[in-house]
Amino acid sequence: MPDFLPLSPSAVPSNAAPRTWDLFCQVIDNFGDVGVCWRAASELVARGQTVRLWMDDASALQWMAPLPHPPGLTVHPWPASAADVPARVGEVVVEAFGCEIPAPFLQTLAAQAAADRPPVWINLEYLSAEDYVARCHRLPSRLMSGPASGLTRWFFYPGFTADTGGLIAEHDLAARQAAFAARGRSAWRAAHGLQDGDCAISLFCYEPPALPQLLAQLREQTASAQAGWQPQLLTTPGRATAAVAAARQADPRLESLDVHALDTSPQPQFDEMLWACDLNLVRGEDSLVRALWAGQPLVWHIYPQDDNAHHAKLDAFLDWLQAPAALRSFHHAWNGLAPADSLPRLTPGLLREWQACTLAARQKLHAQTDLIAQLLQFVAEKS
Numbered sequence: 001m002p003d004f005l006p007l008s009p010s011a012v013p014s015n016a017a018p019r020t021w022d023l024f025c026q027v028i029d030n031f032g033d034v035g036v037c038w039r040a041a042s043e044l045v046a047r048g049q050t051v052r053l054w055m056d057d058a059s060a061l062q063w064m065a066p067l068p069h070p071p072g073l074t075v076h077p078w079p080a081s082a083a084d085v086p087a088r089v090g091e092v093v094v095e096a097f098g099c100e101i102p103a104p105f106l107q108t109l110a111a112q113a114a115a116d117r118p119p120v121w122i123n124l125e126y127l128s129a130e131d132y133v134a135r136c137h138r139l140p141s142r143l144m145s146g147p148a149s150g151l152t153r154w155f156f157y158p159g160f161t162a163d164t165g166g167l168i169a170e171h172d173l174a175a176r177q178a179a180f181a182a183r184g185r186s187a188w189r190a191a192h193g194l195q196d197g198d199c200a201i202s203l204f205c206y207e208p209p210a211l212p213q214l215l216a217q218l219r220e221q222t223a224s225a226q227a228g229w230q231p232q233l234l235t236t237p238g239r240a241t242a243a244v245a246a247a248r249q250a251d252p253r254l255e256s257l258d259v260h261a262l263d264t265s266p267q268p269q270f271d272e273m274l275w276a277c278d279l280n281l282v283r284g285e286d287s288l289v290r291a292l293w294a295g296q297p298l299v300w301h302i303y304p305q306d307d308n309a310h311h312a313k314l315d316a317f318l319d320w321l322q323a324p325a326a327l328r329s330f331h332h333a334w335n336g337l338a339p340a341d342s343l344p345r346l347t348p349g350l351l352r353e354w355q356a357c358t359l360a361a362r363q364k365l366h367a368q369t370d371l372i373a374q375l376l377q378f379v380a381e382k383s
C-alpha cells in the first residue's frame with residue numbers, strides 16, 4: 001500500500017504587520033464554507049493577525065474547530081443591527097465565497113471610509129483550476145451604488161498555479177506531518193481497527209453515482225482475500241455513511257465488506273485520517289486541498305451544480321493534476337460524467353500510480369506561495 005510521505009519543511013514569511021480582519025462567512029450548504037473560513041482565520045492569527053469571524057451559522061465549529069480557539073480569533077453571530085457592529089471596522093474586510101456583508105456593518109464601513117482610510121475589502125472566491133481564475137484574480141470592482149459607493153472591492157481567487165491566490169497551507173503543516181509519521185501511522189491505523197497490510201479507504205462524499213459499483217468491487221476483493229489487498233472502508237459521518245448504508249440495503253451482499261463508521265473530528269484529526277489512509281475519496285473544496293497535502297492517492301467528488309458547470313471544473317482539475325487515464329476514468333464514473341460501470345478496478349499498481357501523481361502535484365504546489373502569505377502580501381500592497 002502507498003506509504004505516507006510527509007511534506008518537506010519550507011520557510012514561511014512571518015513579517016506581516018499586525019492588522020484586524022473582519023471575515024464574513026455565510027453557510028450555503030455542507031461544511032466547506034465553515035471549513036475554509038476556519039482554516040483561513042486560524043492561520044491568519046498564527047501569523048500575527050487578529051480575526052473576527054462573523055458567521056450566520058457557527059454550529060459546525062463545535063466539532064470541526066480544535067479547542068481552545070487560538071488567541072486572537074473570535075467568533076461572532078451575523079450582525080443584525082448597528083448594536084452588533086464594532087466601533088471600528090477592521091483594516092481588512094473579507095467576504096468569503098461572494099457573501100454580502102450585512103447592511104449595519106456596511107453602514108459603519110462606509111462612514112469610517114468617508115472619515116478615514118477605507119479598509120482593504122476582499123471577496124475571497126471559490127477554488128477552481130479553470131482558466132478564468134488567473135484572469136480574474138486580484139481584479140478590482142468599484143461599487144457604483146449603495147452606502148459604499150465609490151469604494152473598491154478586490155477579487156481574490158484561490159487556485160493551483162502561481163498566477164492565482166494559491167491554497168491554504170499552515171505554517172506548521174510539514175512539522176505536523178513529520179510528527180505524525182514519527183509517532184507511527186500504524187498506531188493510528190491500529191487504533192481504528194486497521195492492520196498495516198489493509199487497504200484503508202476514507203470516504204467523504206455526497207452520493208456518488210458509482211458508489212454501488214465501488215462497494216461491489218471491494219466486496220469481491222475482500223472475498224478473494226488477495227494478499228496485501230484487504231479493503232477497509234472508513235466512512236465519515238453524514239452523507240457518506242448514509243450513502244453506504246443505502247447501497248448495502250439495496251444489495252445485502254455488501255454487508256460482508258468491512259466498513260468503519262467514523263465520528264466527526266476536528267480538522268487536525270480529519271487531516272490525520274487522510275495521512276493514514278491508502279486512498280482518500282474526498283469532496284467539496286477544503287478536503288480536496290487537504291488530500292493533496294496528504295500526498296496519498298485521491299479521488300474528488302466535486303460539488304454538483306444544477307447546470308453541470310462542475311463538469312468543466314472537474315476536467316480542469318484533472319488536467320492540472322495530469323491525471324493518468326485510469327484516474328481520469330475513475331473520476332468521470334465517480335462523478336456521473338461516464339457510466340457507473342466504467343469505474344476502473346482498484347489495484348495496488350493503480351494506487352501506486354495515483355500516489356505518484358498526487359506527490360508530483362503536491363511538489364508543484366509546495367513550491368508556490370500559500371494563500372495566507374499571498375493575502376498578507378496583497379493587503380500590505382493595498383493598505
Ligand SMILES: Cc1cn([C@H]2C[C@H](O)[C@@H](COP(=O)(O)OP(=O)(O)O[C@H]3O[C@@H](C)[C@H](O)[C@@H](O)[C@H]3O)O2)c(=O)[nH]c1=O
Pocket residue numbers: 028029030031032033034035036063064126204236237263264265266267268270283284285286287288303
Ligand atoms: C467529516 C469531517 C469534515 N471536516 C471538515 C473538513 C473540511 O474543512 C470540511 C468539509 O468541507 P469540504 O471538503 O469543502 O466539503 P463540503 O462538501 O462539506 O463543502 C462544500 O460546500 C459547498 C457549499 C461548496 O460549494 C463546496 O465547494 C464545498 O466547499 O469539513 C472535519 O474537520 N472533520 C470531519 O470529521
